[in-house]
Amino acid sequence: MSKIFFKGDLKEGIKIVLDPSLNWDDIRSLIIAEIEEKSSFLKGSSIYVDFQGKEIKEEDWQEFRKEIYDKYGIMLSKELFKLKISNSNTAKIVLGPIRSGKLLNVKDSLLIIGDVNSGSEIICNRNVFVLGKVRGSIWAGYENNDKATIFALELEPEKIQIAGYILDLSKLKKKNNEFGYWVYVEDGEIKISKYSGGKRDG
Incomplete structure (x- = not known):
C-alpha cells in the first residue's frame, strides 16, 4: 500500500x-x-x-x-474546505490556473481548483467556488440570479459581481482572513464574510 x-x-x-x-x-x-x-x-x-x-x-x-x-x-x-454543493446542483470542475486573457462562461455552478489570474474573467449563471486566489474578475448569478454565491480562499480581484450587484472592493481591506471568503447578496446588498467551517460568518 x-x-x-x-x-x-x-x-x-x-x-x-x-x-x-x-x-x-x-x-x-x-x-x-x-x-x-x-x-x-x-x-x-x-x-x-x-x-x-x-x-x-x-x-x-x-x-x-x-x-x-x-x-x-x-x-x-490542513483545513478541509467543504463547499456543501447539493446533489441536485451540478457543477463544472476546472483545473486552474485561469490565465490572463481567458474568458470562462458556464451555465451551471463552477469549481475552480487553482488561481484566477489578473486579466481573466469568469461568467457563471450559478455559484463559483475557487480553491485558490482570485486576481481577475468573477460574475456569478449572471442571469439575474441573486441567490448565487462566490467562495474563494484569497481575494485580490479586479471585479466581483453577483447578478446586478457589484462588490465595493474597499470592503476587502477591512477583512484579514487567510481561510477564505464568502460573497453573497442579502437584503438587497452584496456582502462579504469570512470562511467559518463551510458557513458564512459575518
Missing part, C-alpha cells in the same frame, strides 16, 4: 492522504516528489493534506507551506 496518494472530488477538491506512521522528513520528501512529478497539473492549485491524525509541529508545517508556495505556486492546507 502506498504511503501517500492523491484524491479528488467535487466537494473536497485535490487532497493528499498520508500514512500516519511516516516521520516528518519522509512526509516532506514524498510530498515534494509527488508535486514535482505532477507539477504541470498542480501548479496554481490548492491542496488539502490529510495527516490521518498525525501531529505536526506548526513551525515545521508553516515553513514547509511557504517553501512549496514559493517554489511551485501551490497552496497547502
Whole structure:
C-alpha cells in the first residue's frame, strides 16, 4: 500500500492522504516528489493534506507551506474546505490556473481548483467556488440570479459581481482572513464574510 496518494472530488477538491506512521522528513520528501512529478497539473492549485491524525509541529508545517508556495505556486492546507454543493446542483470542475486573457462562461455552478489570474474573467449563471486566489474578475448569478454565491480562499480581484450587484472592493481591506471568503447578496446588498467551517460568518 502506498504511503501517500492523491484524491479528488467535487466537494473536497485535490487532497493528499498520508500514512500516519511516516516521520516528518519522509512526509516532506514524498510530498515534494509527488508535486514535482505532477507539477504541470498542480501548479496554481490548492491542496488539502490529510495527516490521518498525525501531529505536526506548526513551525515545521508553516515553513514547509511557504517553501512549496514559493517554489511551485501551490497552496497547502490542513483545513478541509467543504463547499456543501447539493446533489441536485451540478457543477463544472476546472483545473486552474485561469490565465490572463481567458474568458470562462458556464451555465451551471463552477469549481475552480487553482488561481484566477489578473486579466481573466469568469461568467457563471450559478455559484463559483475557487480553491485558490482570485486576481481577475468573477460574475456569478449572471442571469439575474441573486441567490448565487462566490467562495474563494484569497481575494485580490479586479471585479466581483453577483447578478446586478457589484462588490465595493474597499470592503476587502477591512477583512484579514487567510481561510477564505464568502460573497453573497442579502437584503438587497452584496456582502462579504469570512470562511467559518463551510458557513458564512459575518
